[in-house]
Amino acid sequence: MNNKTIVLASRPTGTPTAAQFQFEKREVPTPEPGQLLLKTLYVSVDPYMRGRMSAAKSYIAPFAVGEPITGGVVAEVVESHNPQLPVGSVVVGNLPWQQYSVADAKTLNRVPADKAPASYFLGLLGMPGLTAYFGLLDICQPKVGETVVVSGAAGAVGMVVGQLAKIKGARVIGTAGSDEKVAYLKSLGFDEAINYKTTPNLGKALAAAAPHGIDCYFDNVGGAITDAVYDHLNKHARIALCGQISMYNATEVPTGPRPEGKLLKSSSRLQGFIVSDYLPRWPEGVAQLTEWYTEGLLKSEETITEGFDQIPAAFLGLFTGENTGKAIVKVA
Amino acid sequence: MNNKTIVLASRPTGTPTAAQFQFEKREVPTPEPGQLLLKTLYVSVDPYMRGRMSAAKSYIAPFAVGEPITGGVVAEVVESHNPQLPVGSVVVGNLPWQQYSVADAKTLNRVPADKAPASYFLGLLGMPGLTAYFGLLDICQPKVGETVVVSGAAGAVGMVVGQLAKIKGARVIGTAGSDEKVAYLKSLGFDEAINYKTTPNLGKALAAAAPHGIDCYFDNVGGAITDAVYDHLNKHARIALCGQISMYNATEVPTGPRPEGKLLKSSSRLQGFIVSDYLPRWPEGVAQLTEWYTEGLLKSEETITEGFDQIPAAFLGLFTGENTGKAIVKVA
Missing domain, CATH: 3.40.50.720 (NAD(P)-binding Rossmann-like Domain)
Known part of the structure; x- marks a missing residue:
């Protein structure tokens, strides 16, 4: 099975370009006991990721050159070795720009699909x-x-x-x-x-x-x-x-x-x-945002780009103001 | 009785000079019922006063051109119409650069002369x-x-x-x-x-x-x-x-x-x-600083200039780093 991956090809000087992103075909990874195989549904592109492309010390470690870019992803469980997240579960986590990936259940949060569109957990509710x-x-x-x-x-x-x-x-x-x-x-x-x-x-x-x-x-x-x-x-x-x-x-x-x-x-x-900085209070935040969304007090706008191959373009568009609201790439 | 006064002659552009300060001879003011006649002992010169020489909006109102400069002063009560501050009391307050001035008792704080040198209430304990x-x-x-x-x-x-x-x-x-x-x-x-x-x-x-x-x-x-x-x-x-x-x-x-x-x-x-911003907590601050000073945990250094006529020079010296510790002018 084909498994497209985007790796950091080189560190940008100034404005990043498509040259910084290299597409590779990797094996679909095999989940270990307790792990999940995930199919990427939505990829989040966010301005803070620019900082991780540089080697400079910042609040998050830099991406490694030659390694997949990682970020916010909504994915579907397609093979489960953890009963808490059965096949078909939709999850959100920090995952590679890759069509399929594996992860431990504890690094993921289940998306409550009855509450809001799954992609909202990369934006308004994420x-x-x-x-x-x-x-x-x-x-x-x-x-x-x-x-x-x-x-x-x-x-x-x-x-x-x-x-x-x-x-x-x-x-x-x-x-x-x-x-x-x-x-x-x-x-x-x-x-x-x-x-x-x-x-x-x-x-x-x-x-x-x-x-x-x-x-x-x-x-x-x-x-x-x-x-x-x-x-x-x-x-x-x-x-x-x-x-x-x-x-x-x-x-x-x-x-x-x-x-x-x-x-x-x-x-x-x-x-x-x-x-x-507020990690311990995230559950409180998600609960309150979800409540206000459910009550109709919060709306979300998304700029959704379609196709795994468009992830770099969607990311680069953040710096020219292409998106209104949350920039999302719909992968599958 | 002579009563030298320093008024703001003009607003400075850039670094102030002696030309901004005009010496005048004024009448010794007469205290009203409840007021005090004060003899200036020590004048405080402080960097923040530079801001008040300009007309620009800041956190304190500007000095008025043609009016006496005011600032931190330690003074002695020489005529009292308020039994709480008898003649001989030493007080600290915001007063004009003037040898003698009048003030209401409620705008002054009595200096506890047994605790520390009076000038310290313009510096370490002020x-x-x-x-x-x-x-x-x-x-x-x-x-x-x-x-x-x-x-x-x-x-x-x-x-x-x-x-x-x-x-x-x-x-x-x-x-x-x-x-x-x-x-x-x-x-x-x-x-x-x-x-x-x-x-x-x-x-x-x-x-x-x-x-x-x-x-x-x-x-x-x-x-x-x-x-x-x-x-x-x-x-x-x-x-x-x-x-x-x-x-x-x-x-x-x-x-x-x-x-x-x-x-x-x-x-x-x-x-x-x-x-x-901390006005309601000043008594707490003075008490704690005084306690630490009394315990020998805090020391004070002063650069004392002598003579009323030297006030402008002492002030201007703040911007060339003439003072070590608190810059004070001893007037009487």
Whole structure:
């Protein structure tokens, strides 16, 4: 049986290209006692994976050159040596970009297929949703009537952040990179949405959108948007530093106006985080997100690309803003 | 009776000079019922006052041009219309740069002259000491064996930060601008001290001084020192953002390497603050600092300039690093 695999061919300098991804045909692995053979259904492509392509020390170990890329995957159990996950079970876990793989049951979570589409457990009800949940609710802690800004608002994390902030009674402003995304954010209930690519003066646009200043900032992007937000921080503002996608492909250390003076004057708090900082609280997060989804308080948007061979293209599209909502590749 | 006063003559562009300070002779004011006539004994000059010389919005209102500069002052009651503060009482408060002034008793705190020299209530046991106390103990929360870096370590706040970190069992590294200050920090018990002016590679020096990385950073200075610290942050580092003296006289927005990527990867927390954020806890802070001082666990260094006319020079000296420890002007 054919088993396509994508390995890291080389480390990128600057923006990754298709050349970094090598397709190989591997044997379908044989599960050991207690293990499962899994057929990949959906592959998640996420901005944080850019960091793992580099050798630089970061919060997760780099991918190894010549080894399969791994990430969030929804898969179906096609051979089971563990009674808890019988054939036909749908699971989510950190798995290789590969059509078939084996894994221990304890590294997987069963997808409750009756609750939501399976792919949602890679997005709204998975890692990106949890990132929004803990970053916004634990770090930013928006209060009723406060103003929340989220950059990369139409991405997998941002779309959840904005909706959670609305649930908490805040005024929500999102930034995104196209008029279609701006319209999408409005449809989600964002109070204001700014197309950062076509807005001539981001500072003015933010000041107009946030007449009472900014209390919370959930940053997925960094750079010019962040600089503009920092000019409008209210006293005791809270900043969840989640991502800096505008700089992930930089080849030199990015420079900009130093933020410390503005953070100091406003007694602001900035907290860098990664969702795994909250690992012990993931079950709580999934349960709450699922409840709000079931109640109709949370919606999900997905940009689904079809075909295993399209995984690299879908990943590269994250950096040109191709996706609205969660970027997913449907493999089988 | 002559009553010399220093008023703000004009707002500085860049580094302030003596031209910004105008000496005037005013009438000795007459206290109203319930008020006190105060004779200024010690005037505190502090870096934060630079911010008040500018018109820009900050955490405290700007000084008004043509009006007396105000700041921390220790004074003696020479005429009392309030039985709680009889003639001869020594008090500390926010008062004008003036030989004699009047104030309501409720805006003043009595100096417990039996506990420590009166000028210490402008430094170790006053606003700078409280700044160190809350910034280090509330924001940084150093644990036994952790590594704490403090910039501007030989200043009024920094000297206290380092000593408090030693009380908490941390390894303490200070940066300062002269070999004399480095020697002073060593005498205070700092584990390492770095002369940032003569050290060719701050990053290498910090790496050598902090072989296990940096857990806490108390920043009074900003700029190149901060950039170097951010390269060595441990996971879940805590940064108390207290001052940015290296940039207070900048005439353009200071630029530098963007810090967000480093803060993100280390899941670090950065908190800007001003000591007044902790106003309700000041009595606790003064009591604890006084207790540690009485026990011999805290020492104070002062750079005392003599004479009312020397106040502007003492203030300007803050920006050229003239002071070791607290800069004080002895007026009478």
